[in-house]
Amino acid sequence: MAVFDKFFQSAFSVDNVIFGFDEGDLKVLLIKRGESPFEGSWALPGDLVYPTEDLDTAAVRILEELTSLKNVYLEQVKTFGGVDRHPLGRVITIAYYSLVKISDYKLRPSSFAAKASWHSVASIDQLAFDHSEILTACVERLKQSVRQRPVGFQLLPPKFTLTELQHLYEAILDTELDKRNFRKKILSMNLLVDLDQIQEGVAHRPAKLYKFDTLKYQEFLAKGYVFEVSESKTKYK
Amino acid sequence: MAVFDKFFQSAFSVDNVIFGFDEGDLKVLLIKRGESPFEGSWALPGDLVYPTEDLDTAAVRILEELTSLKNVYLEQVKTFGGVDRHPLGRVITIAYYSLVKISDYKLRPSSFAAKASWHSVASIDQLAFDHSEILTACVERLKQSVRQRPVGFQLLPPKFTLTELQHLYEAILDTELDKRNFRKKILSMNLLVDLDQIQEGVAHRPAKLYKFDTLKYQEFLAKGYVFEVSESKTKYK
DNA sequence: GATAATTAGTGTATTTTTCACAACTACTCT
DNA sequence: AGAGTAGTTGTGAAAAATACACTAATTATC
Numbered sequence: 001m002a003v004f005d006k007f008f009q010s011a012f013s014v015d016n017v018i019f020g021f022d023e024g025d026l027k028v029l030l031i032k033r034g035e036s037p038f039e040g041s042w043a044l045p046g047d048l049v050y051p052t053e054d055l056d057t058a059a060v061r062i063l064e065e066l067t068s069l070k071n072v073y074l075e076q077v078k079t080f081g082g083v084d085r086h087p088l089g090r091v092i093t094i095a096y097y098s099l100v101k102i103s104d105y106k107l108r109p110s111s112f113a114a115k116a117s118w119h120s121v122a123s124i125d126q127l128a129f130d131h132s133e134i135l136t137a138c139v140e141r142l143k144q145s146v147r148q149r150p151v152g153f154q155l156l157p158p159k160f161t162l163t164e165l166q167h168l169y170e171a172i173l174d175t176e177l178d179k180r181n182f183r184k185k186i187l188s189m190n191l192l193v194d195l196d197q198i199q200e201g202v203a204h205r206p207a208k209l210y211k212f213d214t215l216k217y218q219e220f221l222a223k224g225y226v227f228e229v230s231e232s233k234t235k236y237k
Numbered sequence: 238m239a240v241f242d243k244f245f246q247s248a249f250s251v252d253n254v255i256f257g258f259d260e261g262d263l264k265v266l267l268i269k270r271g272e273s274p275f276e277g278s279w280a281l282p283g284d285l286v287y288p289t290e291d292l293d294t295a296a297v298r299i300l301e302e303l304t305s306l307k308n309v310y311l312e313q314v315k316t317f318g319g320v321d322r323h324p325l326g327r328v329i330t331i332a333y334y335s336l337v338k339i340s341d342y343k344l345r346p347s348s349f350a351a352k353a354s355w356h357s358v359a360s361i362d363q364l365a366f367d368h369s370e371i372l373t374a375c376v377e378r379l380k381q382s383v384r385q386r387p388v389g390f391q392l393l394p395p396k397f398t399l400t401e402l403q404h405l406y407e408a409i410l411d412t413e414l415d416k417r418n419f420r421k422k423i424l425s426m427n428l429l430v431d432l433d434q435i436q437e438g439v440a441h442r443p444a445k446l447y448k449f450d451t452l453k454y455q456e457f458l459a460k461g462y463v464f465e466v467s468e469s470k471t472k473y474k
Numbered sequence: 475g476a477t478a479a480t481t482a483g484t485g486t487a488t489t490t491t492t493c494a495c496a497a498c499t500a501c502t503c504t
Numbered sequence: 505a506g507a508g509t510a511g512t513t514g515t516g517a518a519a520a521a522t523a524c525a526c527t528a529a530t531t532a533t534c
Contacts, residue, residue, distance in 0.1 A: 051247070053320065062522055079292065090288060094318070177480090203480070206481090206529075207481075226463075229521090294484080299534040398511085399511085415495085427498095439501080440501075440502045440508080440509070440510090442510055467493060
């Protein structure tokens, strides 16, 4: 055991990239740091892992402390362990991403963070520590996941329109999709249920509302699938 | 800093799932443990990460100490941090897999391991610690990777036949592929170079030898691709 | 109350890819 | 020379992907 001593001078943390979708944009929940180091910078929510806590448990805890949300989709992405990544010592961090419906989210007042708020992924600049790198890795993983799992299920409100769903895919994949082909593909999967309701209060033709078919969703989770839709070739900007 | 103290009672290690391909089988390099705990059990090669060592560096080191191989493909897969996964304390481990050509491999005599040897993935039973779980995760990741990257490049000897390549895919994907469709697909990618040589000393019609086109391989790495071939429907056992 | 503005919704023809499938060839061993 | 073994090759049918543009339904405005 003595031989281990010098190794037991290290700690590990969990950082959580919490994705949401709103106003056609993919967003991430960031925290403004209230203390040194990187005081005043935006950072990913995270915390040291307790001595008798599993990694997944820590990730769930961090999410819940911040958002009060439970039963949220969580996935471990990658571990970052650069020697100098933390100014206070050797701290490696295990990065997770989670998917929440922004409509469900209520900022917890007693949060450990000075301030938390949603930021468009596209417009995020500098983050504390190596969090930019972590964010990039999680965005990449999400891009990959969206092709293999019905990710919208966790990101969209219970009722949504096909256009909203398409915008979600476009935001994640960072590309424009062809409307007709997208609809054809999505509807042919039988993953959506037509609610026989339409949007209200919009200044144009109202769209039909859909929800996810939970049963079908479970099936897809179990079996896996590949989702591919062509980009729109005609319009680009 | 004082508040960190109780967290700095932990260590982390890297474990390495070293894949090879031989005799039509996907293999893993395992070590027979010479000391407690799990003395006598087979385990994945791994080691604690040095205090001033990056994670990737540790993974490279472990691989090199054991096999003398450098410049090998390495990929971080997942971190395992169950509270009780190590009997001697809180040790989380970052799992990597690597791909080596078994023909290049020479057991290093002065290795820290009592014994190291190749085992068919399919026939591995119990491993020390939670290494069975780690192995499973790495096999799954490899299955996924083989559809997106020309994995054979790292696993096969410099010259190989189309049948060998097909067997590699079949071993990784754990399925049988249709011979004609496989060849059509692989050749249409222009990833292989016909060496204008044939096998020698085989008791049947000799096969042509191919090598990978390094340039084309780099292209595929950069752009990514999706490799899908249908299973053979007629023959199954 | 007509018209403008805005987004929703829909169909088809063409091309590409996947799929299923079997006969003949070239070599070695006995 | 005959048996054994693995290598090589093509095609037609079906399914999936792709490109593409107009009409429909609603509200806001004049």
